[in-house]
């Protein structure tokens with residue numbers, strides 16, 4: 001599934017919707033934009049009872065009804081990439097999810113220190129999960145030294161989390177170039193202007209570099225590919241988490257690897273498709 005068009009643009013920001021009827025019902029019909037914003041903010045704060053200090057322990061969201069439990073028999077094909085695509089399709093159709101392909105990527109540097117950040121998942125194939133970034137960035141340097149990565153997606157309106165663990169590798173330069181030129185020209189120039197994760201003296205510095213590039217390329221010159229491209233994460237573990245109101249959440253984990261099918265016992269570990277095994281984990 002190609003994800004390039006699923007983000008922001010499709011689920012445009014105008015659909016942003018702080019749904020709760022409480023937020024809308026008491027608004028007077030005519031008011032200035034400023035008054036409108038203030039009223040909304042006050043209502044939001046009162047709904048969340050967060051006016052002076054945030055009581056995180058009291059924030060509790062209603063999850064699924066008991067009848068909506070996620071059972072093994074509901075998984076049509078016991079293959080996690082196929083299941084990922086099914087869940088993703090539901091996520092893309094869920095209007096409140098503005099960026100269903102936003103995923104938190106964790107890397108570990110050569111000294112064993114972890115770090116994470118969001119990236120946009122841009123493709124899901126039978127081989128794995130693709131994202132794009134600067135090849136000189138912090139994350140890229142981590143991957144150079146240690147290709148083991150983890151990625152997590154959280155889809156709040158669906159009460160779903162997906163965890164992916166695997167090994168990252170650079171995709172071919174041709175594939176990176178193809179995707180690079182599909183991006184809006186301003187984003188291509190932005191990627192060329194920014195040595196991601198390096199220290200810079202000011203915002204102005206970036207603007208000046210961008211201006212220089214624009215002057216050099218003219219209005220329609222092709223933007224050269226910077227030190228930038230895609231990574232493919234080949235997964236070995238994928239976990240699907242479905243939140244439940246009683247906190248007895250459903251967790252189904254898939255794993256694959258050498259001789260993993262030897263672990264299949266039909267009780268805790270079950271045989272899946274394409275060399276995957278699956279098991280239920282306690283929440």
Ligand SMILES: Cc1cc2nc3c(=O)[nH]c(=O)nc-3n(C[C@H](O)[C@H](O)[C@H](O)COP(=O)(O)O)c2cc1C
Nearest residue numbers: 102117118119120131132133134137138139140197
């Ligand atoms: C929702 C979201 C999506 C992002 N997508 C990307 C992306 O696809 N690629 C990327 O390099 N940075 C992306 N970023 C910025 C990264 O989070 C991060 O700031 C940047 O990649 C530098 O990270 P690093 O210094 O750890 O390498 C995104 C940020 C957010 C909040």
